[in-house]
Amino acid sequence: MNHDGFSAEHKLKILKRCFEGTENIRDLAIDEKVSRTIIYSWRKRYRKRVSN
Numbered sequence: 001m002n003h004d005g006f007s008a009e010h011k012l013k014i015l016k017r018c019f020e021g022t023e024n025i026r027d028l029a030i031d032e033k034v035s036r037t038i039i040y041s042w043r044k045r046y047r048k049r050v051s052n
Contacts (some may be wrong), residue, residue, distance in 0.1 A: 011042050
């Protein structure tokens with residue numbers, strides 16, 4: 001678990017769903033019981049790391 005209480009695997013699962021584009025962030029956040037702000041933060045950090 002990371003400091004935010006989510007494992008890296010769980011974050012990646014959520015981000016994969018996010019990047020598939022088949023559902024919106026609001027619905028994804030509700031389904032995963034995670035705030036939209038957290039998902040946007042993870043997505044931003046992921047994109048930053050991937051682009052380097």
